[in-house]
Amino acid sequence: MNEIRYNFLKDTWVVVSADRARRPHEYNISIYEESTDLSKCPFEYGNEDKTPPEIFAIRPDGSPPNTPGWKVRVFPNKYPALKIENPSIREGEFIFEKIGGFGAHEVIVETPDHFKHTQDFEDEDFINMFIAFKHRISALYKDLRIKYVHVFKNHGKEAGKSIVHSHSQLIALPIIPKLQKTMILQSKKYFYEKERCYLCDEIKIEKNLKIRTIYENDNFIAYCPYASLFPFEIKIAPKFHSHDFTNISDLQLKDLADVLKFSVRKLNKTLINPSFNLILYTSPPIRKSIIDEEIYKGLDLHFHWHIEILPRITTLAGFELGTDYYINPTPPEDAAKYLMEVI
Amino acid sequence: MNEIRYNFLKDTWVVVSADRARRPHEYNISIYEESTDLSKCPFEYGNEDKTPPEIFAIRPDGSPPNTPGWKVRVFPNKYPALKIENPSIREGEFIFEKIGGFGAHEVIVETPDHFKHTQDFEDEDFINMFIAFKHRISALYKDLRIKYVHVFKNHGKEAGKSIVHSHSQLIALPIIPKLQKTMILQSKKYFYEKERCYLCDEIKIEKNLKIRTIYENDNFIAYCPYASLFPFEIKIAPKFHSHDFTNISDLQLKDLADVLKFSVRKLNKTLINPSFNLILYTSPPIRKSIIDEEIYKGLDLHFHWHIEILPRITTLAGFELGTDYYINPTPPEDAAKYLMEVI
Numbered sequence: 126m127n128e129i130r131y132n133f134l135k136d137t138w139v140v141v142s143a144d145r146a147r148r149p150h151e152y153n154i155s156i157y158e159e160s161t162d163l164s165k166c167p168f169e170y171g172n173e174d175k176t177p178p179e180i181f182a183i184r185p186d187g188s189p190p191n192t193p194g195w196k197v198r199v200f201p202n203k204y205p206a207l208k209i210e211n212p213s214i215r216e217g218e219f220i221f222e223k224i225g226g227f228g229a230h231e232v233i234v235e236t237p238d239h240f241k242h243t244q245d246f247e248d249e250d251f252i253n254m255f256i257a258f259k260h261r262i263s264a265l266y267k268d269l270r271i272k273y274v275h276v277f278k279n280h281g282k283e284a285g286k287s288i289v290h291s292h293s294q295l296i297a298l299p300i301i302p303k304l305q306k307t308m309i310l311q312s313k314k315y316f317y318e319k320e321r322c323y324l325c326d327e328i329k330i331e332k333n334l335k336i337r338t339i340y341e342n343d344n345f346i347a348y349c350p351y352a353s354l355f356p357f358e359i360k361i362a363p364k365f366h367s368h369d370f371t372n373i374s375d376l377q378l379k380d381l382a383d384v385l386k387f388s389v390r391k392l393n394k395t396l397i398n399p400s401f402n403l404i405l406y407t408s409p410p411i412r413k414s415i416i417d418e419e420i421y422k423g424l425d426l427h428f429h430w431h432i433e434i435l436p437r438i439t440t441l442a443g444f445e446l447g448t449d450y451y452i453n454p455t456p457p458e459d460a461a462k463y464l465m466e467v468i
Numbered sequence: 469m470n471e472i473r474y475n476f477l478k479d480t481w482v483v484v485s486a487d488r489a490r491r492p493h494e495y496n497i498s499i500y501e502e503s504t505d506l507s508k509c510p511f512e513y514g515n516e517d518k519t520p521p522e523i524f525a526i527r528p529d530g531s532p533p534n535t536p537g538w539k540v541r542v543f544p545n546k547y548p549a550l551k552i553e554n555p556s557i558r559e560g561e562f563i564f565e566k567i568g569g570f571g572a573h574e575v576i577v578e579t580p581d582h583f584k585h586t587q588d589f590e591d592e593d594f595i596n597m598f599i600a601f602k603h604r605i606s607a608l609y610k611d612l613r614i615k616y617v618h619v620f621k622n623h624g625k626e627a628g629k630s631i632v633h634s635h636s637q638l639i640a641l642p643i644i645p646k647l648q649k650t651m652i653l654q655s656k657k658y659f660y661e662k663e664r665c666y667l668c669d670e671i672k673i674e675k676n677l678k679i680r681t682i683y684e685n686d687n688f689i690a691y692c693p694y695a696s697l698f699p700f701e702i703k704i705a706p707k708f709h710s711h712d713f714t715n716i717s718d719l720q721l722k723d724l725a726d727v728l729k730f731s732v733r734k735l736n737k738t739l740i741n742p743s744f745n746l747i748l749y750t751s752p753p754i755r756k757s758i759i760d761e762e763i764y765k766g767l768d769l770h771f772h773w774h775i776e777i778l779p780r781i782t783t784l785a786g787f788e789l790g791t792d793y794y795i796n797p798t799p800p801e802d803a804a805k806y807l808m809e810v811i
Contacts, residue, residue, distance in 0.1 A: 127550065129569065133565070275787065402785060442745060443637070
């Protein structure tokens with residue numbers, strides 16, 4: 126029988142189809158289109174002048190900025206959604222309200238190798254990617270007008286990727302996003318009732334049940350969440366309580382790379398190269414004397430940072446767009462089983 | 469300069485790209501795939517036995533149920549997300565929460581003509597479609613366990629349509645959806661502050677400004693909303709205040725068909741056959757002595773029913789899924805201009 130499951134953190138409900146639970150091969154996954162014309166790819170060695178000047182890079186060979194030799198390279202998006210130079214003022218227009226296009230939009234190229242995709246990444250590639258995330262998030266929060274830095278990766282066409290060469294993006298915003306606000310308020314609600322972190326409790330249950338867990342190492346766990354919005358959705362979270370991703374240690378970073386590599390490779394084998402979005406949910410910086418003070422209070426105690434991998438093998442249609450509810454055709458318990466079976 | 473605009477009813481923000489505003493031909497719209505094997509289509513005359521038995525139909529020729537002769541035909545979805553026979557009880561599971569798969573999932577086939585798509589509909593086809601919506605919504609609300617009936621149409625592959633023959637769907641839910649709750653609470657907030665309906669005010673502004681309006685008749689208006697989440701999004705609303713779509717009169721139905729026909733045809737010409745979702749937002753029934761009483765109070769005064777057409781020519785990616793905010797690459801003022809220009 127189908128069930129309607131509550132996703133506590135996102136405060137939404139998901140119809141989980143058990144009646145006609147879809148198996149991996151029943152999804153219609155399109156073939157990944159490779160562009161092989163490297164001369165045109167702006168993310169290749171030697172094409173550094175085709176992007177805006179770099180902001181951050183990992184260059185073990187000591188090469189100068191905007192030249193080859195980098196392992197990870199970060200620069201502003203050539204066509205940014207938001208810009209630091211734009212005003213952050215709020216304005217009214219009749220009953221309407223707007224904010225100037227202030228913010229930042231950056232691209233993180235995680236590898237110089239055009240043909241290396243997320244499922245081919247080694248631990249080192251993921252570690253470098255996370256180091257870049259950490260640096261850029263911390264640097265951007267020095268601007269007090271930035272309220273949240275959203276970091277994500279679009280993998281494959283159905284996930285919104287437009288340039289084939291592997292890369293992530295970040296968008297820094299002058300307002301805390303709606304979903305982050307919801308997650309913070311839900312975590313807070315749980316904490317004030319139970320004096321415990323919601324995600325700490327969820328992780329404890331998944332560790333014990335072992336019906337949705339797909340991998341664990343010393344510091345991290347990966348599982349298909351109880352109320353997954355997407356089929357084969359994977360949540361990766363630290364097993365220790367931590368509200369802020371940027372506090373991660375070098376040792377923990379190794380474990381994070383390990384769990385992510387395992388999860389991405391399992392997913393890629395199970396669904397045969399699916400598109401997916403990878404999303405980092407972390408705490409906004411805790412600042413005093415801000416209008417949104419209520420949001421920030423106790424954030425370090427009740428919020429628990431984590432990563433989501435959302436496979437894009439179904440279409441968000443009139444039901445999802447018109448209700449903010451979801452239909453998930455593969456129960457997470459089944460998804461976990463398929464992911465564990467594949468070698 | 470780009471702007472971040474506030475969508476009041478949905479309580480979310482949209483980055484509106486003016487810097488690189490995309491024109492209609494710059495969207496990559498895939499060709500509509502027609503399946504022409506009519507014998508296999510379950511929605512054809514003569515194939516009535518390939519669907520579950522009909523619940524409602526318009527049969528001007530007086531033909532018996534489940535035979536040809538209908539103009540509109542409604543039946544349960546063969547693979548329903550939710551079923552009336554399922555339990556509606558809530559259950560806890562550790563910290564998790566779920567509801568049995570209670571609800572309804574119906575299909576509304578609006579025309580017996582396999583090759584007639586929404587852009588080919590005449591007034592009569594839209595009128596028949598709306599009569600079916602009205603009947604089914606009213607009938608389903610007799611079951612007090614049903615809290616909301618969500619009616620939508622997926623047009624084209626990118627909008628989630630799986631069967632080519634034109635049809636709409638409804639999903640009846642044992643809980644008011646998140647988005648509807650948000651819209652109700654936002655309308656209420658506005659009403660309690662100003663003692664006016666938000667959408668009545670918005671319509672008045674759009675009528676006067678005429679920079680986003682694309683069509684008007686005696687009873688209805690169509691415009692590209694100020695904070696459109698999707699490029700070329702169109703909102704259709706009654707110019708008179710009404711909270712409940714099912715209260716529509718026969719005369720008003722004619723005007724609604726007229727404005728919808730105009731809007732769909734303009735959109736279809738401007739973007740060259742785009743996929744879109746059509747969504748009906750109407751009031752849940754106002755019931756006394758319910759837990760959610762706060763939600764229902766004053767609903768008839770502050771909520772204003774309307775229809776949205778959401779073109780699916782962009783991909784919802786890691787930004788949208790991870791924040792519940794949106795990026796709209798074509799400002800609604802530009803969209804309205806393109807829609808008005810096309811003949």
